[in-house]
Amino acid sequence: KNEVEQSPQNLTAQEGEFITINCSYSVGISALHWLQQHPGGGIVSLFMLSSGKKKHGRLIATINIQEKHSSLHITASHPRDSAVYICAVPTGNQFYFGTGTSLTVIP
């Protein structure tokens, strides 16, 4: 049973394309995180959001609490965006993580 599900698992895009990664969750939450993990690297927090939409540079995150769904969008994608993107929800003392979306952006 996965409390957090992401799609797609793998994504290859041409540089400049608009990218969407989806996350659905089944637990009640007050906030959701989008994280970025580069190969061999640690995890960097991109967004924490509890409603609506947040934007940071070319990254946009949206959340619909009623539908228990969030999306991460990358506009004008670039090869340096290649990484694994993970959504995570805190509940109780734990975080539940999605399995991640591996993104490769080709020049």
Add this chain to the structure above:
Amino acid sequence: GAGVSQSPRYKVAKRGQDVALRCDPISGHVSLFWYQQALGQGPEFLTYFQNEAQLDKSGLPSDRFFAERPEGSVSTLKIQRTQQEDSAVYLCASSSQRLEQYFGPGTRLTVT
């Protein structure tokens, strides 16, 4: 330091060896979390400390896994008699508030 640090970054252990993984959280962060991330998977919760108290260890996969944080700062995750299925990246995170977590770079453990 400015962020969470972990050491060693890479560890190769022979099956049956004991290993100890260290986490230095951000100074002043009371909460510390350990996660295990298998290849191609998202991180999975292992255990949680608030200061020196281990409040939740429900994610530890077996009694070979042991974590401590004796002075409420540095934490050590110990794995006894390592098995091949223990091969994973072990991530540590700290926070001052429950909803925000700052992750370390992880320790990649390979058991041969």
